[in-house]
Amino acid sequence: MSFQKTAKAISDPTRREILNLLKAGPMTAGDIGEHFKTTGATMSHHLSILKEAELITDERKGKYIYYELNMTVLDEILTWMTSLRG
Amino acid sequence: MSFQKTAKAISDPTRREILNLLKAGPMTAGDIGEHFKTTGATMSHHLSILKEAELITDERKGKYIYYELNMTVLDEILTWMTSLRG
DNA sequence: AATACGTTTAGATAAGCATCTAAATAAGTA
DNA sequence: TACTTATTTAGATGCTTATCTAAACGTATT
Numbered sequence: 001m002s003f004q005k006t007a008k009a010i011s012d013p014t015r016r017e018i019l020n021l022l023k024a025g026p027m028t029a030g031d032i033g034e035h036f037k038t039t040g041a042t043m044s045h046h047l048s049i050l051k052e053a054e055l056i057t058d059e060r061k062g063k064y065i066y067y068e069l070n071m072t073v074l075d076e077i078l079t080w081m082t083s084l085r086g
Numbered sequence: 087m088s089f090q091k092t093a094k095a096i097s098d099p100t101r102r103e104i105l106n107l108l109k110a111g112p113m114t115a116g117d118i119g120e121h122f123k124t125t126g127a128t129m130s131h132h133l134s135i136l137k138e139a140e141l142i143t144d145e146r147k148g149k150y151i152y153y154e155l156n157m158t159v160l161d162e163i164l165t166w167m168t169s170l171r172g
Numbered sequence: 173a174a175t176a177c178g179t180t181t182a183g184a185t186a187a188g189c190a191t192c193t194a195a196a197t198a199a200g201t202a
Numbered sequence: 203t204a205c206t207t208a209t210t211t212a213g214a215t216g217c218t219t220a221t222c223t224a225a226a227c228g229t230a231t232t
Contacts, residue, residue, distance in 0.1 A: 004099060011097040012220080013090060019170060029179060042221055044180050063178055063229055071171045081164055084105060085157045098190080115209060128191055130210050149199055149208055 003080065006073055009053035014038070015046050019055060019069065026059075026068040089166065092159055095139035100124070101132050105141060105155065112145075112154040 010016055018032055033043040047067060050056045054073045059066050096102055104118055119129040133153060136142045140159045145152050 003102075004097075007093070007097040007102075008219095011090075011093040014220085016089075016093075016166075023170060023172065030177095033179095038220090039222065040179065041181080041223080045220075048180085060179095060228085065179065069170070074167050074170065078164065078167055080102075081160050084109060084155070084160065086109065094189095100190085116207095119209095124190090125192065126209065127193080127211080131190075134210085146198085146209095151209065 003076055005053040006055065006077055009049050009055055012046070012049075015050055018046060018050065022056065022067060022069040026066040028064040028066055030064070032067065089162055091139040092141065092163055095135050095141055096163075098132070098135075101136055104132060104136065108142065108153060108155040112152040114150040114152055116150070118153065 010019070014036060017035070021027060021032060021035060029040070029043060029047060032047070033040055036043065047056070047058070050067075051058060054070060056067050057070050059068070096105070100122060103121070107113060107118060107121060115126070115129060115133060118133070119126055122129065133142065133144070136153075137144060140156060142153050143156050145154070
């Protein structure tokens, strides 16, 4: 819920791309990973940072874990930015 | 002008505080630095990153260099975020 | 229970970054 | 010109982070 975590989370291009992918709807970690040429471990790391920042949520369904966008946190940044513009 | 530079620039708390300070109007590097307990060198480093991201502009007036907010770049992030919310 | 599949965790490595001190540049002042 | 003040640049250091491989965990299937 901290601005710091949110800002750092979206400061990485891979993580921003993950968020863009999730716009289309929930996806499994594996499906997300297929869009990149990194290992599953690296993907898991990025997902955990996005989760820690509460930008995504996860839900296990049997073998798979589905990740989903949770945009409520972005309001914090939006507010900060618009206040900066006065 | 890149999203990457903008996002990284605002991912540091000191730099966000600098931007908040500049909301009140242009300030010299020295005056900005007085609000923090870092050295002038560190402050200069942060200012150069904000400048590189085009979040601020600088103008020399005699001995002093004045820094000023330039919020036009934030539109890029605002657009990205609102598009994420659908 | 044994094996396979999806995902995470542990540990290592290399690159990046914030910070410092010391030295350099730039501009005003005596 | 010498000296002071404002700011940046150079180089070093320690912390953080993105990435990898290998191993562990969780769940389903045979």
